[in-house]
Amino acid sequence: MKFKLPKTSAVLVKGKSFKLADVDPSSEKPFAHHPHNREDATPRLLKLRQRLFELQEVLYAEHKRSLLLVFQAMDTGGKDGAIGNLLTGVNPAGVSVASFKAPSPEELSHDFLWRIHAQTPKRGHIGVFNRSHYEDVLVTRVHEIIDDQTAEQRFEDINNFESLLTRNGTRILKFFLHISKEEQAARLQARLDDPAKNWKFDPNDLKERARWDDYQAVYEDALRHCSPAHAPWFVIPANQKWARDLAIAEIVVATLEDMNPQSPKATFDVKAQVIEQ
């Protein structure tokens, strides 16, 4: 079975007029022609995951191109969950997940793309960035580590870098998991209420939460400047986890279908081979 990308409430960012506030984080309509509830979504998701397993096997065998998935979100936005739910079931031998934390002194003594470039996926692999080079035009702007002029230059650097990857066989998809401020409050509270989840809570997250509007503004600016056709941003309504996961799976599988990887052919004379016992 081949999958094409259906009409979706996930929003493809196109151009400078894009407004984050226009996307409803609570949308439960990942796709216009599908039933809009979790129960009916499950069988669809299972089929998509089976197809993702198959496509990744061929991408790996082909060994020519790669797929890079970038995940960004506000704290509690669901990056870990979305990545796990998408890729659990795919052969980890063909997947590399890079999590970018605050840069080390060594990393800071290079340009901001140096550590990112080192983690781009090999041919045949699906690479995942849990946070990414976009942090360098997000948290750095909110905390005024860089000014607007530097941000503009970095947008250009990022677009050039993503062009380089694309020209060398890496297909790029970028997902902003879009939650509401109320949903974040509920998820933070859940981490406090459940002792088993306490370790996921970081008191510093509350300071960042206080800058919510600033973050939304710099996200919107980054998405507007860095969503060319070859490396698009998708804004994924993410208050509902099942709708989020379904939207991402649809986009990833449809993209791999479009890449249409092929198993390699033999480059030697098959009939001439004799296996001695």
Next chain:
Amino acid sequence: MKFKLPKTSAVLVKGKSFKLADVDPSSEKPFAHHPHNREDATPRLLKLRQRLFELQEVLYAEHKRSLLLVFQAMDTGGKDGAIGNLLTGVNPAGVSVASFKAPSPEELSHDFLWRIHAQTPKRGHIGVFNRSHYEDVLVTRVHEIIDDQTAEQRFEDINNFESLLTRNGTRILKFFLHISKEEQAARLQARLDDPAKNWKFDPNDLKERARWDDYQAVYEDALRHCSPAHAPWFVIPANQKWARDLAIAEIVVATLEDMNPQSPKATFDVKAQVIEQ
């Protein structure tokens, strides 16, 4: 449910008297007390995989220790299949698979463990080596790139290196997938007979096959010298893929049970946290 390691036909290598020829590659008794057929093995394997998924989640959350799985085998021995079958279903965000091919000029201009060290698993991760530093005492010996004295030194280097990793929180398990020469012939022939598998065949593999006995001898020597209690080699009968996969899953899951990872506790005052709306 917790799993303990049952009595198994997989052989733990202990000391200098170990003989590879004593292990039957066709054994279909991965565990003495289990039914010895594929059908009855399947439900057991599914339970082990579910438990592996759970244990890896906690290992990742704990973020203190790691597990390193080393896979070696003769060509067609089933490394890719065994790794895929063990780890498909585990969250790839906590798994890193490194495949070691012939070293690059850059890698060759360093000591033989340099490129290996760079790929050891992070805290919280399961790391997998598809081929490993053991190639440097296997293929290099068969092709007389190193002499016996250098091999002896490398055994010591390897033991010291694996001690270092162990002392720093990495648990090490090493698997030699043991197939017979007849089974290799059948698997190579299958790659020639099925056009979809042609690309997996490499005519150079036939040259290595001609050195079968030499390879068995250097494998035996490496296993004898480098199987301390903290980084043991297991010889896995691997002619039967289902028995191979079951034996590996039993050993890996029992080892993780023994490691007994724990979710971290909160390091802040939970009740003092207030989430502003």
